[in-house]
Amino acid sequence: MFDTLQDRLAATFKSLRSKGRLTDADIDATAREIRIALLEADVNLSVVKEFVSRIKERASGAELSRALNPSQQIIKIVNDELVSILGGETRLLRYAKQPPTIIMLAGLQGAGKTTLAGKLGAWLKEQGHSPLLVAADLQRPQAVEQLRVMAERAKAGIYAPQPGNGVGDPIQVAQNSIDYAKHHLFDVVIIDTAGRLGVDTEMMRQAQMIKALTKPDETLFVVDAMIGQDAVNTALAFEQGVGIDGVVLTKLDGDARGGAALSIARVIGKPIMFASNGEKLTDFDIFHPDRMASRILGMGDMLTLIEQAEKAFDAEESAKAAEKLMGGGGQFGLDDFLAQMQQIRKMGPLSKVFGMLPGASNMKAISEIDEKQVDRVEAIIRSMTPAERADVGILNGSRRARIARGAGVEVRDVNELVNRFVEARKMMQSMGQMMPGMPGMGGGR
Numbered sequence: 399m400f401d402t403l404q405d406r407l408a409a410t411f412k413s414l415r416s417k418g419r420l421t422d423a424d425i426d427a428t429a430r431e432i433r434i435a436l437l438e439a440d441v442n443l444s445v446v447k448e449f450v451s452r453i454k455e456r457a458s459g460a461e462l463s464r465a466l467n468p469s470q471q472i473i474k475i476v477n478d479e480l481v482s483i484l485g486g487e488t489r490l491l492r493y494a495k496q497p498p499t500i501i502m503l504a505g506l507q508g509a510g511k512t513t514l515a516g517k518l519g520a521w522l523k524e525q526g527h528s529p530l531l532v533a534a535d536l537q538r539p540q541a542v543e544q545l546r547v548m549a550e551r552a553k554a555g556i557y558a559p560q561p562g563n564g565v566g567d568p569i570q571v572a573q574n575s576i577d578y579a580k581h582h583l584f585d586v587v588i589i590d591t592a593g594r595l596g597v598d599t600e601m602m603r604q605a606q607m608i609k610a611l612t613k614p615d616e617t618l619f620v621v622d623a624m625i626g627q628d629a630v631n632t633a634l635a636f637e638q639g640v641g642i643d644g645v646v647l648t649k650l651d652g653d654a655r656g657g658a659a660l661s662i663a664r665v666i667g668k669p670i671m672f673a674s675n676g677e678k679l680t681d682f683d684i685f686h687p688d689r690m691a692s693r694i695l696g697m698g699d700m701l702t703l704i705e706q707a708e709k710a711f712d713a714e715e716s717a718k719a720a721e722k723l724m725g726g727g728g729q730f731g732l733d734d735f736l737a738q739m740q741q742i743r744k745m746g747p748l749s750k751v752f753g754m755l756p757g758a759s760n761m762k763a764i765s766e767i768d769e770k771q772v773d774r775v776e777a778i779i780r781s782m783t784p785a786e787r788a789d790v791g792i793l794n795g796s797r798r799a800r801i802a803r804g805a806g807v808e809v810r811d812v813n814e815l816v817n818r819f820v821e822a823r824k825m826m827q828s829m830g831q832m833m834p835g836m837p838g839m840g841g842g843r
């Protein structure tokens with residue numbers, strides 16, 4: 399699921415990476431690419447339109463942050479908007495104040511309701527609940543048996559008409575199950591209702607009746623994410639016919655384009671609460687819009703890094719430092735270096751900060767970043783007076799000895815730091831001169 403969308407978005411972001419600043423033309427081109435990517439993924443047209451116009455509006459608005467480069471800015475905006483169309487906050491299951499909590503599952507035949515009843519049962523068991531699965535799908539002869547097997551695997555209770563007692567009345571079964579649950583101390587009742595191959599009035603009527611008589615705390619619409627746009631239409635029909643509280647997406651492990659998943663919450667205005675991604679009982683989880691969005695963007699922890707950079711970043715200070723470093727607006731001193739280093743360290747331990755960059759997790763150098771070494775550099779700079787930090791040229795032998803003592807290091811450590819700093823500064827300044835007129839670089843003046 400989402401593979402093509404992921405690839406397309408990644409290509410779009412990559413083309414932005416080399417840009418120093420976003421022009422209106424860049425924003426238009428990016429918006430166009432994102433629009434194509436979403437349409438190809440089978441996302442509902444009205445959702446695409448709204449999405450793209452929000453991206454354009456935000457990308458050209460004043461909110462652009464100086465902490466992030468253009469590609470990071472766009473990734474962040476696309477991520478925020480994805481989270482929003484996927485429903486925003488994670489919506490957790492609501493339990494009844496007075497047990498049992500009643501959950502009704504509705505949806506088309508083959509959507510995965512019976513399988514889901516088992517998965518939900520197993521998940522609830524894990525949370526310390528005592529679930530009862532109720533077979534109110536008496537349409538399909540095997541449905542009752544299938545639910546019985548599921549209950550056994552999930553170690554949940556089962557309430558079903560006995561075989562041989564005729565088909566029974568699903569509405570009656572559902573209604574009676576509540577008393578049974580109370581009697582046998584089950585605190586969550588999961589009612590598996592009948593589905594048809596398509597939406598029909600009889601199915602809707604039955605679901606309405608069951609809902610009216612059992613008053614579920616949650617009516618969950620279960621839908622196969624692989625059926626594409628039909629998922630959205632079916633969801634609308636169920637929302638109008640029965641009224642639903644949330645959506646469960648199944649078969650997210652399929653290789654479909656995933657657009658249904660991206661459209662459904664926004665189109666029907668109901669949250670996606672759970673996602674099912676396989677045939678095993680454990681292939682199931684709470685649906686987190688934010689995690690799904692970052693999975694679609696394929697950005698790993700990049701987004702966390704972007705957020706932390708924004709929080710830790712002091713734009714004005716950095717701009718001044720960059721200008722100095724490139725040879726304008728006064729000499730770049732160790733005081734500036736210390737300030738920069740602290741901004742980065744505010745984001746967390748260095749190995750973690752760098753480790754969050756995509757592809758960085760397997761880079762040896764990063765796992766070997768020695769935090770103590772960095773602490774030592776900080777200690778040396780802190781042992782200097784402001785005048786020494788601003789101009790390392792005044793560091794004579796006795797000053798260096800005093801600094802080494804203050805930082806608890808050898809004089810040669812101080813020498814090494816100063817030499818490396820002077821070297822690095824020289825290199826940056828000659829780069830600044832090679833690139834006159836670059837924004838933030840003083841070389842052109």
Ligand code: GDP
Binds near residue numbers: 681
């Ligand atoms: P119901 O008619 O709505 O009760 O649907 P079932 O629970 O009987 O599921 C229909 C088919 O889909 C069964 O073969 C299930 O094993 C399969 N299925 C259900 N959920 C998933 C899922 O998340 N991934 C995959 N790959 N198959 C699933």
